[in-house]
Amino acid sequence: MSTTLTSLAREGGGAVPQRIVNDFSLQVATANGSGSQTSNIVLMRAIFQMGIPVSGKNMFPSNIQGLPTWFTIRASKHGWIGRKKEVDFLVAMNPETARQDCLELEPGRVLVYDEPLKLNELRSDLIMVPVPFDKLVGPACPEPKLRKLVKNMIYDGVLAFLLDIDMEEIHKALFKQFGPKKVKAAELNWGAAQAGFNWAQENVKVEQPYHLERMDGNKDKFIIDGNAATALGCVYAGCTFVAWYPITPSSTLVEQMMVYLRRLRTGPDGKGTYAVVQAEDELASIGMVIGASWAGARAMTATSGPGVSLMSEFVGLAYYTDIPAVIVDVQRVGPSTGLPTRTMQGDILSNAVLSHGDTRHPILFPSGPEECFSMAGEAFDLAEHFQTPVFINTDLDLGMNVWASDPFPVSDQPLNRGKVLSSDDLERLGGFERYRDVDGDGVGYRTLPGTNHPAASYFTRGSGHNEKAQYSERPEDYVNNVDRLTRKFESIRHAAPRPEVNCLDGAKIGMVYCGTSREAGLESQDQLMREYNMPTSTFRVRAYPYPDELNEFIDRHERVYIVDQNRDGQLHQLMQLDLTPARVAKLRSLRYYNGLPIDARSITDDIRGKEAE
Amino acid sequence: MSTTLTSLAREGGGAVPQRIVNDFSLQVATANGSGSQTSNIVLMRAIFQMGIPVSGKNMFPSNIQGLPTWFTIRASKHGWIGRKKEVDFLVAMNPETARQDCLELEPGRVLVYDEPLKLNELRSDLIMVPVPFDKLVGPACPEPKLRKLVKNMIYDGVLAFLLDIDMEEIHKALFKQFGPKKVKAAELNWGAAQAGFNWAQENVKVEQPYHLERMDGNKDKFIIDGNAATALGCVYAGCTFVAWYPITPSSTLVEQMMVYLRRLRTGPDGKGTYAVVQAEDELASIGMVIGASWAGARAMTATSGPGVSLMSEFVGLAYYTDIPAVIVDVQRVGPSTGLPTRTMQGDILSNAVLSHGDTRHPILFPSGPEECFSMAGEAFDLAEHFQTPVFINTDLDLGMNVWASDPFPVSDQPLNRGKVLSSDDLERLGGFERYRDVDGDGVGYRTLPGTNHPAASYFTRGSGHNEKAQYSERPEDYVNNVDRLTRKFESIRHAAPRPEVNCLDGAKIGMVYCGTSREAGLESQDQLMREYNMPTSTFRVRAYPYPDELNEFIDRHERVYIVDQNRDGQLHQLMQLDLTPARVAKLRSLRYYNGLPIDARSITDDIRGKEAE
Amino acid sequence: MSTTAVPPKKTNRIGLEVLHYKGSKTTLCAGCGHNAVSERIVEVFYEMGVQPWKVAKFSGIGCSSKSPAYFLNLAHGFNSVHGRAASVATGAMLANRDLLGVVVTGDGDTASIGIGQFVHMLRRNLPLVYIIEDNGVYGLTKGQFSATSDYGAKSKGGALNEMHKLDCCLLGIELGATLVARTFSGDKKQLQAILKAAIAHKGLSIIDVISPCVTFNDHAGSTMSYAYVKEHDVALHELDFIPHYEDIHLEMEEGDSQDVTLHDGSVLRVKKLGRDYDPTDKMAAIRVLHEAEEKQEVVTGIFYINTQTKDFYETLNMTDTPLAALPETLTRPSQEALDEIMEELR
C-alpha cells in the first residue's frame, strides 16, 4: 500500500509530477544537538552557491539536546525568502516527530526518511524515499562515537542527488563550514555526503518534481545571520562599550561582536579600543551602558524581552536625563519562561512606552542583515545626537537565522557624536546650560566628565532640575523640561530612517508592516496581484516615531492592513496613538503570533478574506 | 507705604472687603521638618469639627528637613475639596520663600507673616498681619530647644482669631492629634496656640474678609489619608501576605497597614494571621507576592512608579501564568530621581501594558478614601477570580493627603477566592486541566500546593504549555493560551467597578477622568454651568479595561474632554487603543502635569477656551 | 500463600512506590550532572517517606531550573523567572508553612542575576532546601562563564576566565544559612545524606552540588568537569543520616564522630576523615573554604549546621495555621472594630 523507491509505482498521486525548478521549500526534521545544523547549513550554502535565492529557518526547542528541531530551506527563483507555509519536501530523521510530520504533508509531496521509521505504512499519497542511514553511516564513519553526528551529512548527499545539487558545491560549502582548522572533520563528513549521494544514485529510482538549477540570483551576496550583521554594524559604528547578559536569541550578537572586535579593533599595543563586560544581569548591563554613554563612550547592550523589562527603570531615567543608549532587542515569544526559541515582534508597544511616568522611546526596525548593519550606525547617531535611548527591535527570525545579504556599505559620513562641548567650546562660550533648548529641537548641549574646564561640570539627576541642571522642584521647571522632551521626540520623527514604500498603480488597499514581515509582505503583494488581480501597495515602517509619509500613504488608499507579528497588533496600536481618528478608521489589523516566522500565504488569504467581506 | 495692622489703613485695595464665609483657601508656607505639619493638621481638623467641608494638601520637598513646604487648607461650603488654584490667605513662615510667595498673591488677599520678614516692604495691596512669633514663643515655651516646633502652633491661635475658629475646637483637635500618650507636648502646644490667639485678640485691628462659620457638612465623616484607607481596605479584604519595599509616597500605606494588622489581626495565641515582609527590593517583593498568591494567600504589595518598573518582568510572568496579585501604585512624578513628593497619574499606560510580549493588566482608580477602602476588596476579588495581577492606581495626592471621608462599609459578601479546587473537588471530578477554559470566561481552575490529592499537582511555567499545563512548544498551544488570556481580559471588562456618570440635561459636551481628578472635575462641571451656562456631563472611569458605558457616554455627546494628570494623556491614549475611531474622533485631551493636584479652574478655562475655538 | 499473587510492590513507610516520586522524562543532555541530582531527589524523598503533595518545587531559568519537572510530579512546581526563585519560594512558604519547599537552581541563576535575592534569603532562615546545580557555566545559553567559574578556568572555546569565583557556600555561612554543604552530583552517597539532613532541618539549607555540564564545561581546562572534580574532591567527613522514625539505638562512637540532632529528631552523624572538623563552628567553616580555594581542592561535606537559630516563621510571629488555609472568619475583622477606628478618626 505504500509508495517507496522500490515499488516505483506512485499510487493516489495521479499525474506524473511536473518538474518544479528553484521554487519549493524543504524541511529537515531532526533532534536538537544531533549535529544536523551543520548539514542543513551546508545544504543551504550549496544552493546559495548555485546562484539560487535561498533562505534557511531553524525552528528549534528551548533545550540543548534531544528535543525536536525543524530546519526549513526555501529556494525561490523569484527571490521570495520569507517562510513558505507549506512544506514541499520533508526529510524525516527524528523518530519522535516523524509520524506527525509525515501526516501533515500535502498529498503529492516528497518525503525522505530514515528507513526504520517505516513511514511508508502511514500514507500512500506521498513520494517516499526511505534511506538506510544506519547502514550507510558505518562504512562512512569507522568511529562509532561520531556516527550520530555524521549521519546527518548523509542526507546532504542523498538530497544532492535528488535535487540536482552539484556535489562540488556540497564539497565547497562543507569545507567552508568546517573552516581550515577542522579539515579532518570536514573530510569525514565529506565521505558521508558522498556515501549518501552514491547510495541514492544507485538505489533511488523514484521520480520527484523538485529540482534545482544554477541561476545568477546571488551576485555579490554572502550569507550571514542578523545578529552577526548587527554586531558588525556596531563595530563599524565605532561602538566602544558593550555590557550584556546572555539571553537567547541575542547572545550570539555579542558573542560574534567580541570576535569581530578582537579582529578589527585591537590596536598595535595589542589592547582593545573597546570594553565588553558580561554583567551580572540586565539591570547592571543597562546601568553600565548609561554610565558609559554619560561619560562619552558609544555604548550599547543587546538583550531580549525579559532583559528589556528589567531595564525599565533605568531606561526611564536615561530618557528624562538625556543620556544616549543603544539597546538591541532581539525579540522572542514572552514571557520569561515562555518560548525563548520562537520568534515574535512582541515588544514594540512596551518598548515604546517603557518605564513609569511619561516616556517615549524611538525604535528602529531592521528587516534584514543589510539593515542590521546600517541601522546599528543610525541608532548610535540618533542616540548620541538626540541624547536618548534608542531601541533596535530585531527578532529571533532575523537574528538567529542565516540570510543571503547584499554587501554592507561602510558609511562615508563622520559619526554623529551629537552636541558635546569641549573645553575650547566652553572657553569660547563662557559656559553652558545643560538642558536649554538652544536650537529648538529639544536637544541641549552636554559636556563629558573629565573636560578640563571649570565651567564643564553639571549634575545629572532625574527630573528635579531646571535648565541649568540645578536642583529644582518648581512645577514650571518640570513642565518646561518634559515639554522639551516632547519636542525632542518630534525632532526624532523627522530624523529617523525613512520608510520603504511601494505603491502600485490602481491600488485601493495598502499593507503596512515592519522588520522581518517585509519578505512575507512583498510576496503577498505579488500573490494578491498575480492570483487575485488585487493591486496592493506596501509601506514598510523603518522606525518609530512613525514618519509623516505614513499619513500620505493612508490617505492614498481606501483601506490599509497593518501586519503585526504579535497578538495585540502592537504596530497598529502605536498608530492608533499617533494618527488622526480619520486615518485610524482606515486601518485593519492582521496579527500572526504562533511563534513561527510570518508567511505570505497567510497574509494573502486574510486580506482576500477581509476584502471579500 | 505698607499695610500693616498698626497702620490699619488699607491702601490700593479699594472697597472694604466683603465677608467671605466658608469658601476660601489658606496656605501655610514653612520649612520641612519644622513641625508645621502638626499645626496644619490641627487647623484643618478644627475646621472639620466645625462641620465645614475642608481639605488639606501638603506640597513638600524630597528631603527631610529644611526645604520649603506649603500646606493648603481649603474650606468650601459647597463641598469642593479639590485644590483651589488661587491662594486667598497666606501664612508666610519660611524666610526662603516668603518674598516669592508674597509676590504671587492676588491683590486684596490676606498675608499673615513672621514679622522680621518685613513683607510689608514688598507690596501694599494686600491685607497684612505681621506676627512677632519669636517674641511670643519665649513665654509660651521655656525650653529653647522646643521653640522651633512650638512656634508653628502660635499661628493656629492667630488664625483662630482671624478666621473665627472656636478655640475649643483647636483644643480638641490638638489633643486628638497628640493622643493620650503625649499630653505634655499637647499642653505645651496648647499654650502656644492660646498665646497666638491672645496676642491677636489684643493686637490685630485689621479687617479681613475670610471667615468660618459652623455648618453641618461633615456628618458621620472622619479624617483619613488615602494610604491608611487602602491599608484598612486590604486588612478588611482578608489580605494575608504583604511584601514591600519602602518608597514615597507608598511607604505609609504599608506602615499603617502593619499597625492595623497588629491591632485587628492578632489571634488569641498572640500570633498574626498574616505575614508582612520588608523585602530587599521591589523585584523581591513582587516575587514573594506571586509565590504567596500561587500558594493561596491573598497577597499584595504597594509601591510607586520606580518599583513598578522593576516588577515588570515578574508581572508579565504572572499574567501569562494566571497568578493573582494586587499591586497598589501610589503614583508620583517620574522618573526615579524625579519629584518623588509631587503627584501625577503618570503610570496608567505603562502599567496597562507592563512587561514584554503581549500583556494587558486591569487597573482600578479610586478617587477618595472610601474607594481606597472598597476597591482594595474589589481588587483582591478580581485578582483571585480572574487569576491575574490587578493594579490599584492611586497617587500622592490621594495617598498622602488627609481627606474627610464618609464611613467605610464592610462588604457583606463573602470573599471571592476564585476557582480553586479542593481535594474533594478533585475526588469528585477525577482530575482537572489547569488552563482549560471550562466556563468560557478565559479563567481556568487551579489547585493550591499542599492539596492532599494525587491529581492536585500541576507545573507552572510561562507560556510553554498546553491546557493541561504540560510542557509544549507547539504553536497551536501558544495561540490557544494567549487567546484565552484575551478572552479573560474581556471578562474583566464586565466585572470591574462601574463608572460614576453624571449626565446633565442638554449637555453637548462631556468630561471623562479618573481617580483624584474627580473633585476638580465635578467642581469644573459646576463652574461651567454656573459661570458659562455650559451644561457638561461627567464620566468617571473607575477601572481599566474601560466599561461599555463609556461608548454610550461618548455617543450622547458631541465632544468629550479626557482629563489627564500626566503629560501624554495616558487615560486618553488607552481609549485610543480601545474605542472605535469614530468615538476617538470625539475625544479631546486635556493634560495637567506640573506635579500639583489638579484644580477645577484650569479645566474650566481650558474647556471654555477649546469650546470657543 | 497464594502462588498467583504478583510480588508485592516495594513501598516506603507511607505506602508509596518510588514511581510516585518520579517526574517527567528529562530533556537535559544525556550525562548532565543535573539528571543525577534529580534521581537522588527521587530516591531520598521516597526513602524518607515524604508526602509528595506536601512538597513545593521552585526554580528560576536554566537547564538546572528545568529539573523540578523531572522529579516529584505529584508536587506542585513553579519554574519562575531567571534568578528570582528565592523570592517566589519565600512567598509560597510563608503562604503555606506546612509545605516542604525545594528550590533547584543554577549557578548563573543564583550567583549572577540572582545574587541579590540569594543574599537576602540567606538572612532570613526560612525553612527551605535550596539546591544549586553548579556547573560553572550558563548551560542553557550555551556556555558562558558564570560567577562560580574558577579563576583561570578555560571555556570550551578556549577563553580564559579572569574573574575570581564567588563561593555560594561561603556566603551562605557568613550571611545566615543554617545548613551549608557542598557535594558532587557523582557522589551518590554523600548527596543522599546531605539531602536527607536538609529535609530534616527546619531552617535554610544551601546545597551546592557540583554538577558538570557535559556539553559546555566538561573539557580539559575546565575545573568543573567530571574528571577534574573526581580528582580534586576531598571529603571533609563521612556523613550518616539516621532518620527519626527508624528506631535505632545510637551509640556514640568515641572521638572520631559527632552527632547533630536535627529538628525532627533525626540524627546526622559526622565521622572524622583525617581532620578534626566541627560543623557547628562557623569560623572553622569559613577557614576550611578559604584553605580549599588556596589548595585548589573541591572540599565536600556539610560545612556548617546550626539548629539553634530562630526560623523566619518565628521571627515573623506567624500563626501556626498556613495563611492560605485561614478561614474568612479569621482574616476579616468586624464592622465594630472598623467603627471604632473611624470614631477615633472623627
Add this chain to the structure above:
Amino acid sequence: MSTTAVPPKKTNRIGLEVLHYKGSKTTLCAGCGHNAVSERIVEVFYEMGVQPWKVAKFSGIGCSSKSPAYFLNLAHGFNSVHGRAASVATGAMLANRDLLGVVVTGDGDTASIGIGQFVHMLRRNLPLVYIIEDNGVYGLTKGQFSATSDYGAKSKGGALNEMHKLDCCLLGIELGATLVARTFSGDKKQLQAILKAAIAHKGLSIIDVISPCVTFNDHAGSTMSYAYVKEHDVALHELDFIPHYEDIHLEMEEGDSQDVTLHDGSVLRVKKLGRDYDPTDKMAAIRVLHEAEEKQEVVTGIFYINTQTKDFYETLNMTDTPLAALPETLTRPSQEALDEIMEELR
C-alpha cells in the same frame, strides 16, 4: 611690603583654593553624619591637590546619595537610580579610565536593593572610591531598618530589628575589594587618612562610614547613634598617610608600625594600637570582623589592603586612551577589512 595687598589666598599644590572643592549648600538635616563626610571629602581632595574636573561623582538614591551635590561642584555628578550606582560608575569609569571615580551611597542603597550590583562590583577591582554612608536606616524614606541594622537594635518607633546585620566590609574582603575600611563620620582624622589612601589606591576601595541619622536613628536603643558609636568605637590602628609628592624621608618605626606603599607612591603608615594586625592578611581581616560582631564593638580602621591584584582595566586588556577620547580613526575599521569578512562569508 605693600600694606594694601590682600592676604594671599591659601591654595593647594595645583593652585586651587578650598572653595574650588566645595559643593552646593546641603539640604540634609543639621547634624546628619553625611554632612561631615562631605566636608572631609572637600578637605581631602583639596589637600591632595586632585583636579576637581578629573573627578566623577556617582550615587544612587537616598539622603546619602544626595551628598555628591554637596562637594566638588566642579566635578560631574550623577544621581542615578536606587541601588545601582555601582553599574553606572562602572560604565563611566570604563568609558574614561582617566577619571577618579567616587561613589557615595547609603546602606539601604548598597546593602538592600543594591546588594547584587555591590557583590559583582567587588569582584572586578575597578579603581573606584566607594563610600557607604551607613546609618542603619533608610533616612530618605523615614526610618525603616536597613540590612546593616544590628540584630536587636530598636527603631525610633520602638520596633525591634530581628534580622542579622549584613556587613559590607566582610563582603568586600571576601569578594575582592582591595582596600576595605570602616570609620566613623565623627572621626575626622581617621576618615581623612582613609579617604587619602583610597584616592591613592588604584583598585576598588570600600569605605563604610558609620554616619548617624540624627532624625531617625540617633535615639537610645539604636546601635548607630552618635553616642553608641562613640562608646563602642575601637580603632584597629592609627593611620598616617604620607603623600608621594611630599618629599618626606620615611623612617621605619620599629615593631609597632607597618608601611604599605600605594600605587602612586604614597605610603600608608599603619601604627599599632594594642593589637598586632597586618592589613594585608585577608583571614585576619575576616576574623577581626567576626570578633567585633561578637563583642559588639565598632572596630574601625583599614581592615584589608591589597596592592598586588590586577585592576579591571588590565583584566579587560583595554587601551590606555580613555574610550571616550578615541578618535574615529581608531574606532571605525576599514572598508577593506569589511570586504574581507564578507568575502569569507560568500
